[in-house]
Amino acid sequence: MSLWKLIRLTVLVGALILALQSTVWKSWQLSHWQRPVWVNVHLLNGDGEASTQHYMDGLTNADFADIETFLNEQAADYGLPLDQPIHLALDSQVQVLPPPQPEPGASALAIMWWSLELRWWHWWRVDNREHSDVDLFLVLYGPENLQRPQHAFGIEKLWMGVVYGYASKKLGEVNNVILAHELLHNFGATDKYDPQTLYPAYPGGFAQPEQQPLLPQRQAELMAGRIPLTPQQAEIPDDLSQVVIGKTTAEEIGWLVP
Numbered sequence: 001m002s003l004w005k006l007i008r009l010t011v012l013v014g015a016l017i018l019a020l021q022s023t024v025w026k027s028w029q030l031s032h033w034q035r036p037v038w039v040n041v042h043l044l045n046g047d048g049e050a051s052t053q054h055y056m057d058g059l060t061n062a063d064f065a066d067i068e069t070f071l072n073e074q075a076a077d078y079g080l081p082l083d084q085p086i087h088l089a090l091d092s093q094v095q096v097l098p099p100p101q102p103e104p105g106a107s108a109l110a111i112m113w114w115s116l117e118l119r120w121w122h123w124w125r126v127d128n129r130e131h132s133d134v135d136l137f138l139v140l141y142g143p144e145n146l147q148r149p150q151h152a153f154g155i156e157k158l159w160m161g162v163v164y165g166y167a168s169k170k171l172g173e174v175n176n177v178i179l180a181h182e183l184l185h186n187f188g189a190t191d192k193y194d195p196q197t198l199y200p201a202y203p204g205g206f207a208q209p210e211q212q213p214l215l216p217q218r219q220a221e222l223m224a225g226r227i228p229l230t231p232q233q234a235e236i237p238d239d240l241s242q243v244v245i246g247k248t249t250a251e252e253i254g255w256l257v258p
Contacts, residue, residue: 027157030133031187033254036084039068039183040091040132042125044098046139046164055167056140061090063172067180070240078245078255094125094137098162101150122160134186135160136179143168152178154185161185173239180240181222187253192224192246199234200224204248221246 029035041064043056068088075085099117102110126135136154143166154161161182165175192205203209205224207217216229220243226234227242237243250256 026133027159030159031157031254033080033082033085036082037086037133038131039086039088039134039136040126041088041136041138041179042091043093044095044137044139045093046097046141047145049142049145052140052142052167056093059090064088064090064176064179066173066240067176067183070180070243071183074245074250075255078250080255091132091135096121096125097139098137101153119158122158133159134183136183137162138175138179139164140167142166143171152182154182156186156188159186174236177220177222177225177237177240177243180243181225184223184245184249184253189223189249189252192221192248193226198226199232200226200228204246207244207246209246218242219244221249223249 030037043059045052045056065088068086071086072084075082098121099114102114106114122135126132137160139162141164145166150164152161152163161179163175163178163182165171165178192201193199194201200206200221201224202214205221206214206228207219207221211217215231217227220227220237222243222245224246226236228234245255247256251258
């Protein structure tokens with residue numbers, strides 16, 4: 001190997017090590033709430049309709065402000081020693097949709113390939129990377145579109161999430177509930193509902209698990225996503241005022257010591 005190639009290889013390896021150290025340090029800071037977390041929301045037109053684009057173009061920071069308010073109030077309730085742990089802002093629109101999720105029962109190789117594609121897509125579609133810790137992508141469809149294709153997801157320590165929602169003022173608050181849900185997945189929060197029935201799991205998926213009588217509940221636990229009303233019925237909350245972060249979730253994301 002020539003001296004020049006050796007120098008190039010040394011520089012590349014050094015840069016890779018520095019990048020890895022930076023990523024690890026960032027993940028440690030965020031997951032341990034050592035500083036405020038900056039979250040950017042990016043909008044995508046899922047169905048390509050002009051009406052969806054018109055709705056997107058009319059959205060402002062004010063339409064997502066309740067996410068920041070909700071999370072900061074909940075953090076204060078658990079005694080997190082940061083004045084404002086979450087800063088959330090509406091950022092640029094993204095033109096290219098995320099790679100489609102693997103089909104149920106897909107092989108480990110297919111899931112791994114999708115994960116790599118997702119990371120690559122995330123990296124190239126964010127212009128304001130230096131001013132964002134977590135990127136949330138809201139893919140919007142017209143409310144008349146019954147083919148909203150995929151489940152929302154957020155992946156622990158990947159520091160991004162994708163939500164599929166409806167371009168509707170009426171349903172905008174529901175979109176915000178899902179955005180907050182997927183954001184907390186990045187910090188280690190787990191789903192707290194039955195994957196088949198979507199009914200909240202007891203006790204972690206109940207906002208007030210010690211309430212007597214237990215049902216009906218008045219609020220939803222964020223990571224359960226529904227308000228239990230009867231042993232078989234649970235409804236989606238209208239907005240974040242009907243939602244709390246339960247103790248189990250607070251423990252998972254580092255807001256409460258078990």
